[in-house]
Amino acid sequence: MFKVGKIEFQNPILLAPMEDVTSIAFRKLCKELGADIVYTEFVNSDGLIRDNKKTHDKLKITNDERPVGIQIYGGEINAMREAAKIAEQENPEIIDINAGCWVKKVANRGAGAGLLKDPPYMQKMAKEIVESVKIPVTVKTRLGWDENSIEIIEVAKRLEDVGVKALTIHCRTRVQGHDGEPAWHWIPKIKEAVSIPVVVNGGILSAQDALKAKEITNADGFMVARGAIYHPWIFREIKEIFEKGFVSHFVDVEERISTALRHLKYELEFKEGKRAIIPFRKYYSGYLRGLYGASKIKQKIMLLEEYQPIEDLLFSYKEELLKHQEFEE
Template sequence: MALDQPLTIGPLQVSPGVLLAPMEDVSDLPFRRICRELGADIVYTEFVNAEGLLREDPTGPRRSYHKLDFHESERPLGMQIYGASELSMEEATRIAADRGPDLIDINCGCWVSNVALRGAGAGLLRDLPQMRQVVRRVRGATHLPVTVKTRLGWDADSIQIVDVARMLQDEGIAALTVHCRTRAQGHKGTPDYSWIPKIKQAVTIPVILNGDVTSAQTAAAAFQDTGCDGVMIGREAIRHPWVFREVQHFLPTGSHLPEPTLAERVTLCQRHLDYAIEQHGERYGLISLRRHFAGYFRGMRGAAALRQEMSQEKDLPRLRARLEQLIGEADLVVV
């Protein structure tokens, strides 16, 4: 793909195609809003368990339904669902599609044991006929574009990603995201980007690269070296959410943006806090922000102590006051 070509997924067109990965307990509504504001072209919900969605008591907490909440400013938005049964995935697709996302994504890549060993996520890589049935049922349940996120294979001895890509294209998916590791690797080892050009030669649908895209330079290299149609950023977005802004600037210019200032870091953290309280309420909003303090305060003098202080604060007015105070503390400048 040439960088001057948009990433096209059904009726959606974005450019250059820098996406936020779906991440459990991370890519909730407040964080997705932050990443969209910083330049993510498409964002995805946390993955939603199809069986859980169907089992939930309408009068209870409805955690799975809550994951489908979104703000209009997030668009374009994908909702990711996972499951081993084509029937539950079909019904879950209808429920998710009724919420009004821009696309539905099928998780065929989650490597954790309690998902993959039950035949869902990357477990479908060990049962390609079942993967086909799941995709076919999901496609038939919605008019929205359907995409798939998967891995190279179950392990190094069973990499079938080129054949998988052909099969998924035959079933009508609109785009394919490939995490360039096997299920056995999890997040360990080096992703093998060499498979992306092979996939691109085999299919005409957009192919999105995922795995260790950690900077503007690695994103640019991924586009240039593999011909991918987009890149998806996961863990680096937690560590440094400004990565989207930096990639968007670097790709057309070849120049780097300066590191975010102390004031920019604190202001973004304050905005994230506001979004979290709005969405989750005070108690869980404060809890949900804890995993992000490391990213907001990374590089500051005394960052570890500051993260601990912020994470232990349970009083919202005190936390707001402390964040405001930080802006004027010159000794905390980013180093």
């Protein structure tokens, strides 16, 4: 059971915080497709306290995406404490501390997974943040810095002791990044050591992966990251496989195209023109994955900078694919 503050779910499926991915538009789409809890992009504490507009914009949330968490990151306790206070003003359901980002520019500065090098310091940071805000504070982290320094049991206990309300564990080390198989077998050990909810993360790229993770971990929640970028329908598919043991609904051509355009329209609600359309290009590979002739369409669509030509191209492509299917049948 995942119970944090006013949030209560049985086996919730969570959308992970991801830089340049979990915009308001993408969060809204994932909620519609079955995500129970969503998170903002991770927000830099220094940018917040310096009143950087681009950083502040990442705090914006809407009522139709709730419950939502704001994740903050940084390596300096005072900055993180003040950033948490600023984030709280947006009324999220959760403030989440990023103690898992593995990229060098973050971790090597003592932020993200860099906090794993000093568990007492991480604990002190969490304590300061918990005491500075009135809403629940959670932490997303990894097993350890490397395979020789896996101290997640100690870390989990330290964080629970200072009032952290839930943990999300990416079951790899910082050195691994996204490489190698996730060590899901650590989750039952962590659950045995603490009484707060423990969410499993890492390696959940399909509904089948989630079912396997559930069987191995009996986690209190299941967080999806990259799997949602390539296949945002993963949330409803995980729910179905948890309930029935299988996925019955195949995402056809029409749904792929209509969802891509719906997503792009959402992005355009919050950003104008090229500011929405150019960053959106990273999603086409997922929406068109496995479709006949997709590579040629992607080459064309990458050159388009307005919505209508994109819609026209995708509608034309859809009709071509449907005719091809009829011919094959």
